[in-house]
Amino acid sequence: MDLSDGVVEEYIPDVDESGQVSYPNAESTVGEEANAVLEGLADRDLLYQEFEEKVYICPSCDTEGMQYTTVCPFCESPYAVEAELLECRECKTKRPRDEFYERDQLECPSCNASLTEDNVYESEGYACHDCEECATSPEHRLWCRDCDRITLLENGTERVLCRYGLNQTGYEWLVSQLEARETIQEALASRGFETRTDERVEAGGETTTIHVYGEDPLLDRSVVVDVHDLTTLEDIERLQTARGTGSAILVTTSGSVDEPIANFARDHGIKILSTGQDGSLRSEFDVSEGSSKPTLIQRFTSAVSQ
Template sequence: MVSPGELRIIDELIPNGEYKPEISAEGTVSYPNVTQLLDDVDDDPADVLEHFATRGVLANEFVSKVYVCPECTTEGLQYTTVCSACGSAHAIETTVLEHVCGYAGPETEFDAADGYRCPDCEMDLESSDVDETDRYVCEECSEIFDIPDERLWCRECFSLFPPVDAIERVLYRYRLTADGEQWLDRQKDARQTIAEVLADRRFETEIDATVTDDGASRSVHVLAEDDLLDERRIVSIHETPDEERIDAFCAFANSIDAHPVVVTTSGAVEEGVAARADGSELTLLAYRENGAIETSYETVESADTHRQGFFQRLTAALEVPGKGQ
């Protein structure tokens, strides 16, 4: 199923070209234009875009990568270093002095009124008596070391963890493919055609309409109402309707006292959906390549498998040159 919100984001690419990710100062990634077009019931914008890229409707182009916390999935992690012995982040790069007696410590421990004094053997020292290096000193356990361990710090849950434990997310920009444009046309044509069919039957129709149920709003592809006869239809456009989504759609239709109408743009439905249409609770129609709406359709065992095959057949057919070419 393509939801009304998903159809909006694909349709919007015709005039606007592409969707680019935006990264805030805190590292949060968003696709604000997509978020505005999707409905609350739709999936995360990045997941929706990637779904259509996998289908071939959209093309994705690599932008960058971000990392999220494995504990709370917050984006915008901060790099830090920690003590290699105790793991504390309170490990600071410091000037360290080492005396020939073997004692090493921060330069401040050697300070004396008239020069340096070893805090271990208490010998007064000249600067030439000590080796001076920049090393890390842990303020928690006093460990001195050359190279700290690397960590990422989550600003939300304050977890510290090795970079390899962070969840990597790849960011893309998305544009509509030629095949996707043809796919979009088919979905929109099916939606427009069923709206006109219902209008011919004296229904007042609205495309991409918002329906309210107990205060909650939800978008539908087509809303058709006949106030005189107190009848209402809501329409959902699918490629290959599957049982789970149709069950949810029928439940919503029942909650607003509307009759559900489902239009398959591939001409096929899952067997369980066909069984529901055998009764009176669901009207199931097929949109044909010639633009006709029919009541006949085929059944398939798996909607996902058929949907992938249908898209491949559709795009292949579009590549066939016309007569005279």
């Protein structure tokens, strides 16, 4: 993942031409829930969070980044523009200034009364180029650049966008993940495996990335390894699929896994290792009771260490 190689230090929301908002770097690993996941990680004090901007979501097509626009109060067209308006004293017609000129003289376009600058009222207003009506002030709306829907401000859903970056705790946490990967990689190398990190593996019709891949061409054996702080059932199932006919190892950096994970590993012959305080690999680990239903934070945890 980008954060892990130190290239991308911050996730900055990106609004593209169609108004779609995303966290491009985060989404490559955590999917559409990136927003929520990043917020969750900030709650866990691994990331700092700074307000960036506020966007509105279209009630029709869910596109983010609706644009503010003024519209004509008569026909709702956004093609109502600021104009200098004149009002005829005789018939009260209010029209844009240029409509009052007749052979350089001021003349009412409606009742044809001859006017001078002294007997017309002048005001700032809006002239609509669609229905030709004039108004003192326009209406305020949100406009969707994707589906063209124009809606009341209160119908657009607000979303706050923030900038995220690793703080000290997050950095240390990330380092612990990366060190664990290095340790298992070295352990495999010393046992005759050729290793690669962040290996993309075809599994179950999908391409998945595993943290460490080891191959022993001499003995024709392979091993897939994932390193997690909090392991989800989804993580271990993915590992099981990715192993093919080879072995699979799960390294837990927290020293424990939930019971369903431990059961799954036992049933499928997946080896679980933990990292000790000194970073060394051990075969002891704790099993904690409770559900392994992945929380967003857990999902991020598995994603960030990829």
